Amino acid sequence: MIWAVAAAVWITLASGVYLCLSRDVFRVALGLAVVGAGVNLALLASGRLGAGLPAVVPKGEQLLVGASNPLPQALVLTAIVIGFALVCFSLALVLGLIRDAGTDDALELRAAEPVPGDEVKPPQTDPAHAPDWPPEGRP
Amino acid sequence: MSALATAPAIVPLAAAALVTVVRSRPALQQAVAVVGILVLLACALALLAQVLTGETLVVAFGGWPAPMAIEFVVDRTAAALVVITALMGAAAIVFLASDADVGNGHPLLLPLLFGVLAGAGGAFVTGDLFNLYVWFEVMLICALGLLAIGGRVDQLDASFKYLALNLLGTLLLLFAVAAVYGVTGHLNFAALAAAAPAVAPGLWLAVLTLLTLAFLVKAGAFPVYAWLPASYHTLPAPVLALVAGLLTKVGIYAVLRTLGDVFSPAPGVLHELLGWVAAATMLFGVLGAAYHWDMRRILAFHIISQVGYILLGIALASAAGYAATLFYTLHHIIVKANLFLIAAIIWRLTGSYDLRRIGGLYVARPWMTLLLLIPALSLVGIPPLSGFWAKLLLLEEAIGQGRVVWTVVALVVSVLTLYSMMKIWMEAFWKRHPDPDWQPPVNTRLGPAWAATVGLAGVTVWISLYPQALLVYAQAAAATLGGR
Numbered sequence: 001m002i003w004a005v006a007a008a009v010w011i012t013l014a015s016g017v018y019l020c021l022s023r024d025v026f027r028v029a030l031g032l033a034v035v036g037a038g039v040n041l042a043l044l045a046s047g048r049l050g051a052g053l054p055a056v057v058p059k060g061e062q063l064l065v066g067a068s069n070p071l072p073q074a075l076v077l078t079a080i081v082i083g084f085a086l087v088c089f090s091l092a093l094v095l096g097l098i099r100d101a102g103t104d105d106a107l108e109l110r111a112a113e114p115v116p117g118d119e120v121k122p123p124q125t126d127p128a129h130a131p132d133w134p135p136e137g138r139p
Numbered sequence: 140m141s142a143l144a145t146a147p148a149i150v151p152l153a154a155a156a157l158v159t160v161v162r163s164r165p166a167l168q169q170a171v172a173v174v175g176i177l178v179l180l181a182c183a184l185a186l187l188a189q190v191l192t193g194e195t196l197v198v199a200f201g202g203w204p205a206p207m208a209i210e211f212v213v214d215r216t217a218a219a220l221v222v223i224t225a226l227m228g229a230a231a232i233v234f235l236a237s238d239a240d241v242g243n244g245h246p247l248l249l250p251l252l253f254g255v256l257a258g259a260g261g262a263f264v265t266g267d268l269f270n271l272y273v274w275f276e277v278m279l280i281c282a283l284g285l286l287a288i289g290g291r292v293d294q295l296d297a298s299f300k301y302l303a304l305n306l307l308g309t310l311l312l313l314f315a316v317a318a319v320y321g322v323t324g325h326l327n328f329a330a331l332a333a334a335a336p337a338v339a340p341g342l343w344l345a346v347l348t349l350l351t352l353a354f355l356v357k358a359g360a361f362p363v364y365a366w367l368p369a370s371y372h373t374l375p376a377p378v379l380a381l382v383a384g385l386l387t388k389v390g391i392y393a394v395l396r397t398l399g400d401v402f403s404p405a406p407g408v409l410h411e412l413l414g415w416v417a418a419a420t421m422l423f424g425v426l427g428a429a430y431h432w433d434m435r436r437i438l439a440f441h442i443i444s445q446v447g448y449i450l451l452g453i454a455l456a457s458a459a460g461y462a463a464t465l466f467y468t469l470h471h472i473i474v475k476a477n478l479f480l481i482a483a484i485i486w487r488l489t490g491s492y493d494l495r496r497i498g499g500l501y502v503a504r505p506w507m508t509l510l511l512l513i514p515a516l517s518l519v520g521i522p523p524l525s526g527f528w529a530k531l532l533l534l535e536e537a538i539g540q541g542r543v544v545w546t547v548v549a550l551v552v553s554v555l556t557l558y559s560m561m562k563i564w565m566e567a568f569w570k571r572h573p574d575p576d577w578q579p580p581v582n583t584r585l586g587p588a589w590a591a592t593v594g595l596a597g598v599t600v601w602i603s604l605y606p607q608a609l610l611v612y613a614q615a616a617a618a619t620l621g622g623r
Contacts, residue, residue: 020307025299032306039314046321072320075269079313082276089280090302093287097295111293112300112373122431125493129293131375133490134580135238 005045012038023106025097029090036083040076047072143189144196144211146182147221147260148274150175151228155253162246172232172249179256180225183218190218191612195619197266206330212266215616216400216465220263220392223472226598227384228256230591234377234480237588239487242375245288252378254281259385263392268316268326271393275312275357278386279305285378286370297370304366308356315350322346328401335402344406350397351409358390360450361420364443368427371442372435376483377591379435383442384476388468391449395620399453399461403621407456414454418548421447425555432494434482434567437559438475441518444552445471448533451545455536462617463532466609470517470525470602477514477595481507484588485567488579494562499572503579508568513596515560517603520553525602528610 016038019031047069055070057063098104101111114123154175161167189196190213199208213221231252235241242248258278265271286298320326322342323334335343352363359367371383398405398413424444428437449471452464482492488504489497501508517524530553537546602609 020303028303032303032310035307035310039310039317042314043317043320046317069324072317075320078269078273082273085280086276086302086306089283090306093283093295093298093302096287097292097299100292100295109296109299111291111295112297113369122433122436124495125433125491129291129373130492131240131242131486133486135240135487 001049002045005041005049009038009041009045012041025094025104025106025109028106029087029094032090033083033087036079036087040079040083043072043079044076045072141196141198143182143186144198144213144264146179146186147213147224147264148211148257150179150182151253151257151260154179155250155257158249158253159247162250165244165246168246168249169232169236172253175253176225176229176232179260180222180229183222183225186213186218187222189213190215206325206327208327209270210266210327210329211264212328213264214619215612216392216395216620217263219465219469219612219616220388221260223469224256224259224263224385227381227472227476228252230476230480230595231377231381233587233594234380234483234591235587236584237487237586237591238584239480239483239588240376242289242378248285248288248378251281251284251288252381254278255285255381255385257281259389262389266328268319268328268331270326272309272312272316275309275389275393278389279309282382282386285382286374289373289375291373294373297373301366301370304363304369305356308353308363308366311349311356312353315346315353318346318349328396332401332403340406344409347397347402347405347409351394351413354390354393354397355416355450356390357387358394358450359387359420359443359446360416361423361443361447364420364424364446367443368436368439371439372433376479376486380476380479383439383479384472387442387446388449388472391446391453391464391468394450395453395461395464399456399464400620404456410454410456413450414542414545417447417450417454418545419447420444420450421552422548425552425559428559429555432562432566434485434492434494434563435479437563438478438482441478441556441559442475444556445475445518447552448530448549451537451549452533454545455533455540455542457536457540458614458617458620459532459536459539460617461620462610462613463529463536465613465616466532466606467529469609469613470529470599473595473598473602474514474517474526477592477599478518480588480592480595481511481514482563484585484592487583487585487588489567489572489577494566496573497567498570499568499577500579501568508564510592510596511564511568513599515563517599519557519560521557523603525599525606528603528606532610 016031016035019027053067055067111129116123157171158168196213198211258274261274322338325331325334356363421444424440428440431437449467452460486492491497517526520526520530534546
C-alpha cells in the first residue's frame with residue numbers, strides 16, 4: 001500500500017513540476033495545484049495507511065492500535081482548504097494577467113522587470129508601470 | 140495572564156475583521172486601524188514586560204495536555220519580534236495618511252495589511268510546526284492580495300511571479316512538515332526537541348535540510364530569492380516598507396527557531412552549508428543593488444544582502460551568533476522600512492524613483508539629508524549607528540570562530556553597500572535636478588510621512604546610542620534558545 005501511495009505522490013509531483021516549468025502561465029497555475037495535491041498525499045501518508053479500522057481508542061485503553069493516525073487526516077483537510085483558496089486566487093490572477101498583458105507567455109511578461117536595452121545601464125521604468133505623479137489624493 | 144500570548148495573532152485578526160466591516164467609510168476605517176494598531180502595540184509591550192521578568196508565556200488551546208495541544212509560546216526572542224511587528228504596522232498606517240506613493244486607496248488594503256501583521260505575529264509566537272505553516276500561508280495570501288490590489292499590469296505580473304515561487308516554497312514547507320511528523324510523530328516544538336535525537340542521523344539530516352530549505356525560500360536566501368526583486372518594487376510605499384521589513388525576517392526567525400532552538404544541536408554540516416549560503420546571499424544581493432538605479436529596486440536587493448548577514452549569525456551556531464542575529468534583525472527591520480519610506484518622500488518631492496531623473500534635494504530640503512543618512516549609514520554599518528553594533532557583534536563572533544572567508548565577504552559587501560547608499564545621496568540630493576525649472580511641489584501632504592520616518596529614525600538613533608540595553612536583551616534571549 002505505502003509503495004502504491006509513494007508512486008502516486010511521485011507521479012503527481014512529477015506532473016505538477018512539469019506543468020510548472022511550462023512557459024504558459026495558465027499551465028503554471030494548474031501545475032501548482034497538482035504539486036499541492038501531491039504534497040497533500042504525502043502528508044496523508046505520514047500517519048500510516050491501509051488499516052481500514054476506525055480511529056477510535058477502545059474503552060479502557062490508552063493507545064490507538066492498528067488504525068491510521070487521524071491527526072494527519074485533519075492536517076490534510078486544513079491544507080486542502082488553504083490550497084483550494086490559493087488555487088482560486090491563482091486562476092483569477094492568471095486570467096486577469098493574460099487579459100491585461102495580452103500574452104500568456106511567461107518570457108514576454110516583463111512589465112515588472114523590463115529588459116535592459118543598454119549593455120551596462122538598467123532600463124528606465126515605463127511611466128505606465130509606475131505610480132502616478134503627482135498623486136490625485138486619496139478618496 | 141498567559142492569554143496575552145494570543146494577542147499577536149488575535150488582535151490583528153480582529154482589527155482586520157473590523158476594518159473590513161467599515162470599509163465603505165474611509166475616515167472611520169482609518170480611525171479603527173489606528174486604534175487596532177495601538178492595541179496591538181500595547182499588548183506587545185505588555186508581553187515584553189512579562190518576558191523581561193524572565194517568564195516564558197505558554198498558552199495551550201482546547202484544554203489538551205502538553206504535546207497534543209497547539210501551543211503559543213512567547214519567549215524573549217518572540218516578544219521582541221512581536222514588538223517590532225507592531226511598530227512597523229504603526230509606521231505603515233501613519234504613513235498611509237500622507238500622499239507619498241500610498242496606492243489607490245483601495246478599501247481592502249487595510250484588512251490585508253492587518254492580515255500580514257496577524258500572519259507575522261502568529262508565526263513569531265506559535266509553538267507548533269503545522270501552525271507555523273498555516274501562519275506562513277496567511278502571510279502569503281495577504282501579501283498576494285496587497286500586490287494584486289493595485290491592478291496595474293506590472294503589479295499583476297509581480298503577483299504572478301511572487302505566487303509561483305512562494306507557493307512552491309510553501310508546498311516544500313508542507314512536505315517537510317509531513318516528513319517531520321512522519322519520522323517523529325510530533326508537531327509541538329517541545330515534543331519535537333525531545334523526539335529528534337531518537338531519529339536515525341542520515342534520515343534526520345535529509346528531513347531537516349528540506350525544512351531549512353523551505354524556510355530559506357521564505358527568507359529570500361541565495362539561490363532561491365528570485366521572487367523578491369521580481370515583485371517588491373511594485374508595491375505602494377507603506378505596504379512595501381511593512382512587507383520588506385517583516386516577511387523575510389519571519390523566514391529567518393523560522394530558521395533560527397528550527398536550527399538554533401528546537402532541533403539544537405542541528406547537524407554541523409547544515410550550519411556549515413548555511414554559512415556559505417549566507418555569504419553568497421550577501422554578495423549576490425549587493426551586486427544586484429549596485430546595478431540598479433531605481434531606488435526601490437536598489438533597496439529590494441539590499442534586503443537580500445542583509446538577509447545574508449542575519450543568516451550568518453545562525454550559521455555560527457553559538458549563543459553569541461544567535462544574539463547577533465536577533466540584534467541585527469531588530470535593527471535591520473527598522474532601518475530597511477525607514478529607507479523605503481524615505482524613498483517614497485523623495486518620489487513625492489522630485490517626481491520619480493529613478494535616480495537618473497531626479498536631484499537637487501540638498502538645496503530644496505537640506506534637513507532631509509540627515510533623515511536619509513541615519514538609516515542609510517546605519518545599513519552600511521558606520522559607527523556609531525545601530526548597524527555598526529550589529530555588524531561588530533556578528534563579525535567578532537565570526538573572527539572568533541576563525542571564519543575568515545565569511546568575514547572578508549561581509550566586509551567587502553559593506554563597502555559595496557556604502558557605494559549604493561552614496562549613489563542615492565549623490566544622485567537624489569547632491570546633483571542638480573535634470574529639469575532646470577524643477578521646484579519641489581508645494582501642495583503635498585507629507586506630515587504623516589515625516590512623523591513616521593522621523594519616529595523610525597529616532598528608534599535607530601536610540602539603538603545607536605544605547606546599544607547595551609538591546610544587546611543584554613538579545614544575549615539573554617539567545618541564552619534561552621536550545622535550552623530545553
